Amino acid sequence: MALFKRKEPLLGIDISPSAVKVVELSRSGARFRVDAYAIEPLGEGMLEDRNPVDPEAVGEVVKRxxxxxxxxxxxxxxxVPTSAVITRTIPMPIEFKESDIEVNISIEASQYIPYPTEEIYLDFQVKGRSQASNEMQDVVLVATRKENVDTREAALKEAGLTPVVVDVEGYALENSFGLIADSLSQANAESGGVNLSKGREGLTALIDIGGVVSTLYVLQGSQTVFSREQGFGCDQLTLRIAEAYDLTREQAERAKRSGQVAEDFADAILEPFKQGLAEQIGHTLQFFFSSDLYVSGRYTVNNIVLIGGGAMVMGLDRVVADVLGITTMVANPFKNMGSAARVNSSALLRDAPLLAVAGGLALRSFD
Ligand SMILES: Nc1ncnc2c1ncn2[C@@H]1O[C@H](COP(=O)(O)OP(=O)(O)OP(=O)(O)O)[C@@H](O)[C@H]1O
Ligand SMILES: [Mg+2]
Incomplete structure (x- = not known):
């Protein structure tokens, strides 16, 4: 598995429970351009434990x-999903070269990974000198069960593609976040650069709200310092619409996306849903607020950035900001990019929060 291999232009392909998302980028000078993108729904049950059940069927969707x-x-x-990956930072002597690290990493892995070594893929990334000691370097061990990689690679091959990089969702998001961070500092400057931090360093909470699972990433710069997955998401809104108006799930999903439901929809369903979602985000943040890192008193969270399907829910950013008292925005990783003529730019603006993982993957070829 080449988790960190980087080369020429790449398609970013996010195979997620609700849809396959594809992004192709190009770059001229410092400016990126969205050359192509698509979001193609995946039928229910096509992924199980977030992996393709039948790579041929999923491959068809990727192809489309x-x-x-x-x-x-x-x-x-x-x-591969962040939750399917085990990562450990292991200090190693600074004089260790790639080959020394490679030998040692597999020995270390057996201590940390609860699976037989023949069932996992292992990779590592050298992070640089350890903070704790000048004589040591931090090496991040990354491991995942083979099936998480093999099923995805098989789906890509079925679609006639060549899998070149297998990354981790969280790392792809860090990559996209490099772009989002620019618009964040713009927004903070425009709002007068409110400083709630009182001497604490300001961190960003990136919240990926999916269909049934949402993930909080706390970022320092563009490095994740905390992450946590919680079982809530936007499918809940579909279910409530289906129940309240006696619709099938498909009808409810269509109604949700068009916003055309019933006259009392906003008051009876949408607003309470947003309020509940904001509270759930607050609960998830509490896990960070009770972590050692936060309790140390060095940090605060001064921005919330929403991505994923949840970020498509109209006005959620305002409700989250009101409920949690933290500046909140919907991410658009493509804000400062151009787009090719065949790309519908208003559709791209709307879909951008769904494309953060695919966009981060496509960026891999340029780092
Ligand atoms: N245009 C839209 N308007 C409103 N909701 C939408 C829209 N597009 C997608 N959604 C909702 O977003 C959710 C899926 O979000 P997303 O695609 O980020 O999840 P995922 O990455 O497939 O899954 P997960 O992150 O849970 O593993 C679904 O509930 C879907 O109904
Ligand atoms: Mg997702």
């Missing part, structure tokens, strides 16, 4: 997404 997007390259990057 690529065709609809009009992509030009066959080389692709995919990501």
């Amino acid at each position: 997404a690529c065709r609809n997007a009009g992509v030009r390259t066959r080389r692709a990057a995919v990501a």
Whole structure:
């Protein structure tokens, strides 16, 4: 597995429970451009434990997404879910070279990984000198069960693509966040640069609200210092619409997306849902607020950034800001990018929060 291998243009392919998302980027000078993108729904049950059940069927959807997007390259990057990956920072002597690290990492792995070594893929990334000692370097061990990688690679091959990079969702998001951070500092400056931190360093809470699972990432710069997955998401809104108006799930999903439901929808369903979602985000943040890192008193959270399907819920950012008292915005990783003529730019603006993982994967070819 080449978790960190980087080369020429790549398609970013996010195979997530609700849809396959494809992004192709190009760069001229310092400016990026969205050359192609598509979001192609996945039927219920096509993923299990977030992995493709039948790579051939999922591959068909990937193929359709690529065709609809009009992509030009066959080389692709995919990501395994953050929750399917075990990472450990291991200090090693500073004089260790790649080959020494490679030998030692597999010995270390057996201590940390609860699976037989033949069932996992292992990789590592050298982070640089350890903070604790000048004689040591931090090496991040990354491990995942083979099936998490193999099922995704198989789906890409079925779609006629060449899998070149297998990344981790959280790392792909860090990559996208590099772009989001620019608009964040713009927004903070425009709002007068409110400083709630009282000497504490300000961190950003990135919240990926999916269909049934949401993940909080706390970022310092563009490095994740805390993450936590919670079982809530936007499918709940679909279920409530279906129940209240006696619709099938598909009808409710369509109604949710169009916003055209019933006259009392906003008051009876949407507003309470947003309020509940904001409270759940607050509960998830409490896990960070009770972590050693936060309790140390060095940090505060001064921005919340929303991505994923939840960020598509109209006005959620305002409700979250009101409930939690923290500046909140919907992420758009493509804000400072151009787009090719075949890309519908207003649709891209709308869909951007859903494309953070795929966009981060596509960026891999340029780091
Ligand atoms: N245009 C839209 N308007 C409102 N909701 C939407 C829209 N598009 C998608 N959603 C909702 O977003 C949710 C899926 O979000 P997303 O695609 O981020 O999740 P996922 O990455 O597939 O899954 P997860 O992150 O849970 O593993 C679903 O509940 C879906 O109904
Ligand atoms: Mg997702």
